[in-house]
Amino acid sequence: MFDYTYLPEPNMVPYLVETMAKIIFIFSMNMGVFAPLLGWVERKQSALMQDRIGANRADIFGFTLFGLVHVMTDALKLLTKEDFIPRGADRTLHYLAPFIAVAPALVAFAVIPFGGQYNLWGHKANMVIADLDVGILFVFAVASISTYGSVIAGWASNNNWSLLGGIRVGAQMLSYEVAMGLTLVGIFMVYGSLRLTDIGVAQENFFHWGIFLQPLGFFLFITCALAENKRTPFDIPEAESEIVAGYFTEYSGLKFAMFWMAEFLEMVTISAVLVALFFGGWQVPFVSHAMLADLFGFLGRDWAQVATMLVHVMVFWGKVLFWIFILMLIRWSLPRFRYDQVMNLGWKIILPLALVNIFITALVMLWVK
Amino acid sequence: MQLLMFYGFGFFALFAAVGMVMSRQPVMSALLLIVNMFCLAGLYAMLNAHLIAVLQLLVYAGAIMVLVLFVIMLLNLREKQGIISKHQVALQAVGIMALGFFIISVIAKLDPSKLPPSKAIGAGFGTVVVVGRILFTDYILPFEIASVLLLAAIVGAVILAKSKV
Numbered sequence: 001m002f003d004y005t006y007l008p009e010p011n012m013v014p015y016l017v018e019t020m021a022k023i024i025f026i027f028s029m030n031m032g033v034f035a036p037l038l039g040w041v042e043r044k045q046s047a048l049m050q051d052r053i054g055a056n057r058a059d060i061f062g063f064t065l066f067g068l069v070h071v072m073t074d075a076l077k078l079l080t081k082e083d084f085i086p087r088g089a090d091r092t093l094h095y096l097a098p099f100i101a102v103a104p105a106l107v108a109f110a111v112i113p114f115g116g117q118y119n120l121w122g123h124k125a126n127m128v129i130a131d132l133d134v135g136i137l138f139v140f141a142v143a144s145i146s147t148y149g150s151v152i153a154g155w156a157s158n159n160n161w162s163l164l165g166g167i168r169v170g171a172q173m174l175s176y177e178v179a180m181g182l183t184l185v186g187i188f189m190v191y192g193s194l195r196l197t198d199i200g201v202a203q204e205n206f207f208h209w210g211i212f213l214q215p216l217g218f219f220l221f222i223t224c225a226l227a228e229n230k231r232t233p234f235d236i237p238e239a240e241s242e243i244v245a246g247y248f249t250e251y252s253g254l255k256f257a258m259f260w261m262a263e264f265l266e267m268v269t270i271s272a273v274l275v276a277l278f279f280g281g282w283q284v285p286f287v288s289h290a291m292l293a294d295l296f297g298f299l300g301r302d303w304a305q306v307a308t309m310l311v312h313v314m315v316f317w318g319k320v321l322f323w324i325f326i327l328m329l330i331r332w333s334l335p336r337f338r339y340d341q342v343m344n345l346g347w348k349i350i351l352p353l354a355l356v357n358i359f360i361t362a363l364v365m366l367w368v369k
Numbered sequence: 370m371q372l373l374m375f376y377g378f379g380f381f382a383l384f385a386a387v388g389m390v391m392s393r394q395p396v397m398s399a400l401l402l403i404v405n406m407f408c409l410a411g412l413y414a415m416l417n418a419h420l421i422a423v424l425q426l427l428v429y430a431g432a433i434m435v436l437v438l439f440v441i442m443l444l445n446l447r448e449k450q451g452i453i454s455k456h457q458v459a460l461q462a463v464g465i466m467a468l469g470f471f472i473i474s475v476i477a478k479l480d481p482s483k484l485p486p487s488k489a490i491g492a493g494f495g496t497v498v499v500v501g502r503i504l505f506t507d508y509i510l511p512f513e514i515a516s517v518l519l520l521a522a523i524v525g526a527v528i529l530a531k532s533k534v
Contacts, residue, residue, distance in 0.1 A: 140427055145426070167442055174432060
């Protein structure tokens with residue numbers, strides 16, 4: 001349990017190759033697949049839910065590809081737009097803020113396992129970039145840094161609406177970070193580890209998935225995660241009807257797109273954490289690792305492991321996609337909460353319920369033992 | 370590699386600390402303090418204290434500094450009022466350097482053979498399980514006292530805030 005698997009092995013080359021491959025994979029998944037495509041998914045989904053047709057005008061030689069061409073035209077538009085910095089704004093911080101907002105969402109992925117451990121030709125492949133002992137705490141620590149992106153953006157714009165948005169971000173993030181940490185204590189107690197790969201392995205049995213062992217914890221966590229994501233039921237930092245567009249009022253072009261991207265990438269990260277903690281991570285329901293490897297046994301021992309790995313990785317991303325879809329459904333279903341409602345929900349409902357959850361979990365664990 | 374990282378973190382920590390003191394803008398100072406905390410977290414991680422490194426980021430850089438920024442923004446402090454004379458800055462710098470020199474010379478005077486023998490760190494030093502076990506066995510009393518103290522502080526803060534509403 002105490003092995004430092006993330007330290008370089010004596011044999012450095014395979015380790016470096018593996019890590020680089022994993023980093024490139026995660027980076028391209030996030031920046032190349034999710035960041036642009038989620039915009040399209042969101043447009044089409046909202047259109048479907050509101051009985052509209054949605055984006056379908058842009059075309060290449062008459063092919064609209066179900067509105068997918070809009071993704072490209074959007075990118076072109078944002079790249080060529082004027083990058084405007086208001087007078088009196090702090091130029092350095094105005095530049096820096098979007099980067100601080102995007103980077104944490106990507107970095108947090110370092111500790112999320114997107115597959116199990118496989119023995120490939122004598123090399124142990126672990127489908128996680130950094131298998132940290134502190135695991136999920138690292139995600140929280142990094143996520144708490146992303147708050148600064150929005151807060152600084154609000155401050156550096158020299159605009160009262162932006163400042164109000166920035167202050168709202170600060171208050172909301174701080175409130176929900178406290179509650180979010182406490183909602184997961186139950187999960188740590190049940191699995192006895194913070195390491196996400198341990199938690200994933202422990203969920204090999206379908207009925208040991210987090211959602212069955214921590215149902216209350218799951219609902220509390222998803223609420224907090226929605227609030228941390230700053231999307232519609234909790235989007236008071238950018239409430240259009242009150243403060244124009246909140247902290248990114250004064251952003252245009254690519255820097256605006258980066259805030260937008262940060263929101264989508266956070267959604268991917270949240271879904272990945274949800275899957276890793278509550279929905280069995282990379283595990284296929286009712287099919288254990290050994291069973292899957294047996295099924296592919298005709299390929300030979302190592303190739304069977306490769307096939308198992310591919311199935312697991314695909315299952316993981318499939319689950320993540322499913323949760324992104326649910327999070328978007330919530331976005332288009334619920335109206336925005338009022339400011340005091342958000343604060344009351346965080347401090348007076350979720351926080352006490354999280355403490356109750358810890359207490360009940362402790363009692364049940366004592367009783368079972 | 371380790372040494373290089375140590376110097377990197379150390380240099381940036383010092384740079385951010387000096388910048389924080391010298392900066393005229395409160396918000397810039399707060400941000401530089403966050404950079405400093407980042408570097409300290411990096412140094413902790415290099416000492417195998419991963420839990421403390423992450424908690425440093427989570428609690429200090431992530432939560433407390435947000436509050437500090439929040440207050441600065443709410444009061445809308447733009448620039449430091451008044452000017453510190455160059456004289457005073459020089460005096461402060463000399464004072465700090467003298468103190469540092471004194472501490473270093475005291476450390477250099479120490480006889481390493483008279484210090485208590487250093488214990489080799491056990492397996493899993495600094496991991497969540499080990500730190501948690503130590504906190505709840507050897508140091509249970511200080512741990513509980515600290516938590517009661519914090520609880521008292523929270524209750525006190527609530528009462529102070531309540532009377533003003």
